[in-house]
Amino acid sequence: MAVKKKAKNKETLIRVENLSKHFGATVALDEVSFEIPKGVICGLVGENGSGKSTFAFIFAGIVERTKGKIFFEDEIWKPTNVLEAQQKGVAMVVQESGTIENITVAENIFLGQEMLFSKGMFISRNKMFEAAQKILDDLEITSFKANTPTHRLDLQDRKLVEIAKAMYWKPKVFIVDETTTALSHTGRELLYSLMNKLANNGTTVLFVSHDLEEITEQCHMISVLRDGEFVGSLEKEEFDVDRIKQMMIGRELEGEYYYADDEGYSDEVVLRAENITTLEDLLCFNIELHKGEVLGIGGLSDCGMRTLGKALFGAEKILDGQVTLRDGTVINNTKTAVEHKMAYLSKNRDKESLALNATVKENIVSIAQRINQVFGPIISFKKEAKYAQKQINDLSIKCASKNHLVSTLSGGNKQKIVFGKWIGVDSQILIMDCPTRGVDVGVKSAMYKLIYDMKKSGKSILLISEELPELIGMSDRIVIMRNGEISMEINRSEEFNQEKLIDAML
Numbered sequence: 001m002a003v004k005k006k007a008k009n010k011e012t013l014i015r016v017e018n019l020s021k022h023f024g025a026t027v028a029l030d031e032v033s034f035e036i037p038k039g040v041i042c043g044l045v046g047e048n049g050s051g052k053s054t055f056a057f058i059f060a061g062i063v064e065r066t067k068g069k070i071f072f073e074d075e076i077w078k079p080t081n082v083l084e085a086q087q088k089g090v091a092m093v094v095q096e097s098g099t100i101e102n103i104t105v106a107e108n109i110f111l112g113q114e115m116l117f118s119k120g121m122f123i124s125r126n127k128m129f130e131a132a133q134k135i136l137d138d139l140e141i142t143s144f145k146a147n148t149p150t151h152r153l154d155l156q157d158r159k160l161v162e163i164a165k166a167m168y169w170k171p172k173v174f175i176v177d178e179t180t181t182a183l184s185h186t187g188r189e190l191l192y193s194l195m196n197k198l199a200n201n202g203t204t205v206l207f208v209s210h211d212l213e214e215i216t217e218q219c220h221m222i223s224v225l226r227d228g229e230f231v232g233s234l235e236k237e238e239f240d241v242d243r244i245k246q247m248m249i250g251r252e253l254e255g256e257y258y259y260a261d262d263e264g265y266s267d268e269v270v271l272r273a274e275n276i277t278t279l280e281d282l283l284c285f286n287i288e289l290h291k292g293e294v295l296g297i298g299g300l301s302d303c304g305m306r307t308l309g310k311a312l313f314g315a316e317k318i319l320d321g322q323v324t325l326r327d328g329t330v331i332n333n334t335k336t337a338v339e340h341k342m343a344y345l346s347k348n349r350d351k352e353s354l355a356l357n358a359t360v361k362e363n364i365v366s367i368a369q370r371i372n373q374v375f376g377p378i379i380s381f382k383k384e385a386k387y388a389q390k391q392i393n394d395l396s397i398k399c400a401s402k403n404h405l406v407s408t409l410s411g412g413n414k415q416k417i418v419f420g421k422w423i424g425v426d427s428q429i430l431i432m433d434c435p436t437r438g439v440d441v442g443v444k445s446a447m448y449k450l451i452y453d454m455k456k457s458g459k460s461i462l463l464i465s466e467e468l469p470e471l472i473g474m475s476d477r478i479v480i481m482r483n484g485e486i487s488m489e490i491n492r493s494e495e496f497n498q499e500k501l502i503d504a505m506l
């Protein structure tokens with residue numbers, strides 16, 4: 001659903017004047033000044049680490065500014081915390097998980113607002129559930145209920161909980177920080193239609209995304225940040241993807257995103273799943289991955305592809321059947337998988353792929369003990385430091401130093417660390433679940449090149465993705481899953497057809 005143009009001649013809602021944010025020596029925002037009108041969807045774009053989330057966090061009362069001013073409805077805007085920002089009409093859906101696991105959906109939606117449902121000394125949970133269910137119904141969210149425990153929900157449904165939570169505040173400004181990559185096609189359509197409805201009713205939507213197709217389709221205007229500086233804004237009629245990329249990166253992007261040639265792959269099977277059955281999703285499932293192959297796996301979010309990725313890596317209990325390597329080794333736990341040079345990049349980066357409270361170096365070297373040993377099991381700190389620095393340099397990871405906590409890095413730079421961690425140990429079979437989630441156009445093309453180079457050097461990649469262009473552009477063979485089964489399998493030589501792939505998903 002594309003939106004009509006409408007940013008021009010609208011009254012200004014947000015005015016930013018010389019806003020700066022320093023984190024120690026890191027300048028995340030540098031004297032940024034721009035304006036956003038009322039009732040528009042404004043895309044906030046820029047490379048990884050350009051300061052988008054920092055601006056959103058300051059506006060939503062999560063982070064304090066270093067200097068500069070923000071005016072909101074012509075008043076100085078300086079919320080001291082998230083609750084104050086929410087009460088005054090600013091709600092945000094954050095990039096990673098913004099929900100608490102061990103409570104229900106309703107309790108997440110009304111976290112900190114329980115008193116709304118107090119009856120004397122007690123809280124009426126029934127009333128809270130009813131109110132939360134109404135918000136879910138209004139949003140046409142049917143995949144879970146208000147009383148569902150949050151830990152049962154996957155990443156997409158947790159994002160929907162956050163969206164529902166934001167709607168309770170009837171926001172004047174709704175900030176969506178890099179959320180769509182966690183959503184399936186249906187979740188995205190739901191969010192787009194909500195953003196449009198809100199904008200039509202006078203809410204300003206600040207939409208952070210790296211997907212320029214989505215940005216140009218959904219937004220009325222965009223504002224571009226580069227290295228913490230404001231580069232400029234464009235109105236809908238000025239949108240041009242190459243121009244936006246150039247504003248973001250400061251130069252033309254060279255080369256093709258995807259690879260065009262059909263080089264094929266070896267007949268040699270390196271990983272085989274035979275009749276595997278898991279607790280949920282998969283029943284007697286079979287698949288083979290070959291040497292030098294990029295095997296794309298696509299489908300709707302509940303098709304079982306996520307479970308498949310985990311099962312192949314030994315991270316999901318297999319009730320029947322088995323996963324084996326070329327030499328017959330059975331993969332039924334992650335330790336064996338790692339020892340046999342397998343890698344797994346989870347879609348849920350912060351929870352399953354990184355230790356957020358450890359440093360950049362500690363994360364990168366976490367599985368590289370053997371490489372950094374000197375005598376027997378003794379690890380050389382010097383070697384480790386050099387090894388970590390190499391990954392940082394090779395992948396241009398933007399961090400103040402390798403000794404900084406990973407939690408302080410931007411989303412895309414965190415993803416580069418996950419890549420670095422597995423590539424550094426020369427993994428031969430890589431299972432990647434949405435590997436380009438949250439990364440900017442420049443890094444995306446670098447990651448695609450890496451994947452292609454790995455394929456050419458005989459490594460095997462299972463690429464699970466919700467992005468059809470990515471699957472089509474990168475895979476030698478595509479398997480589409482539906483309800484835990486293969487609904488279609490097609491080779492690059494037979495020419496991938498987007499419509500056919502979508503048909504097979506539905």
Ligand SMILES: Nc1ncnc2c1ncn2[C@@H]1O[C@H](COP(=O)(O)OP(=O)(O)OP(=O)(O)O)[C@@H](O)[C@H]1O
Pocket residue numbers: 023026027028046047048049050051052053054055178398399400407408409410411412413438440
């Ligand atoms: N708490 C923090 N401590 C130290 N540095 C930080 C902190 N938060 C952000 N930064 C740094 O500020 C810079 C801007 O980060 P920010 O998250 O705003 O970028 P972004 O444009 O949202 O990136 P992405 O697209 O990757 O999410 C980065 O260099 C980041 O490492």
